[in-house]
Amino acid sequence: MSNLNIFKIGIGPSSSHTLGPLIGGNMFCAKLKDKINKVERIESTLYGSLSLTGKGHLSDRAIIWGLHNLTPKELDFTLQESIINRALKGRKIKLANKKDIDFSYKKDIIFSKTFLPLHQNGFELKAFDGDSNLLEQEIYYSIGGGFVLTQNELEKQKNNKQKTKSKKMPLEINSAKDAIKLCEAKGWNLAQLSYEYELQFNTKEEIRNYCFEIWEVMQEVYYNGIHPKSLYLPGKLELKRRAVGLNERISLTSDPLGIIDFISLYAIAIAEENASGAMVVTAPTNGACAVIPTVMLYLKNHNVGFSDERVIDFLLTAMLIGSLYKKNASISGAEAGCQAEIGSASSMAAAAMATVMGANVRVACNAAEAAMEHHLGLTCDPVGGLVQIPCIERNAFGAIKAISAARMAMSRKSTPKVSLDDIIKTMYETGKDMNIKYKETSLGGLATTLSNIC
Ligand code: SF4
Structure with missing residues (x-):
């Protein structure tokens, strides 16, 4: 399976809680196909973490x-608002953009405190005809990063992991160990390996065009973040956006650490766009969407510069590392805490930065390992169920750790004791042991300490 869609153009604030349900709605429209004319009502039930933080995450x-x-891509802010106004005030939705049906927010969207068995982020969609007969139903799981599976697909995936191996491709990369072996046998770095891997599924042009589109949107999101339409973020915290002020005050000074202010600016601007529900690149999730573009902007504006080839190499390396987390652990805050989101993004960025600066596969994997090692145990406790506190600043720290990890790995002379595969396994085990309060439920941590401010 191609890893290109580790990066996708989505909308904020959450890949699992916003993008996932949106994609689930699209999938249900496809499932209804020729029954659409018979449908008179849709009932949606959100379970587990989707229910507990669903309102704040939209x-x-x-x-x-x-x-x-x-x-x-089609949902600009004006269209988003007009659809919601029509649903809430006009009590109508246009199913599959084809047929108007009645809608009642109270009756048709159900927030259930129950958790479905296969994942923390489950939701069920049911379609009824005018006599309340059930026409179609489906349970979906939003497993992180905007990836959505039906109940059957997730069951199959879990069984396959336990029992059988899926169809073999000539180039298989299931672990960092595989990546190191292949790179050393062929004399490749991680970007070259990822490129050869992607050529099994995509043409050269498709890979290049995809990477350029992602990079272009990342830069557009940053621009939007420093030129926002509103100075406040939506939601009950009434947070004032900080990127505009930072951008006005920032300048290159003789302070060598002044560069950190730029890194904070890039991350805050992009993460604030996500928090506002605008378009972002999911990388590998929306909550962590600013880490990777921040490191890319740092390289472009303050370091090696960014030729087209470096852009492609950076994204190819990052997606390969992201795929290892997705395959062998999790990129979902609801499943493994924030270490799975900001930690994975930081690890991906560290390996990618090291690679474009000339690191071989072992050094790049060491950078990825170090970045995750120092995110282990990081909980997910968004205040008010919004992707704002601590999420926005956390992106800046994730980017700074990625840059430090890449630099440390590149200047290291000793052999590391901890491998990237060790740390991926440890992150997942830590996530499984983590109390449910700290897994995107807003039932613990900062979310409860600061419950008085929302
Ligand atoms: S705390 Fe981390 S994982 Fe949780 S919503 Fe915020 S960015 Fe995502």
């Missing part, structure tokens, strides 16, 4: 947009 709205069969 999961309810995302399902409504998804049932209009609209994609993130």
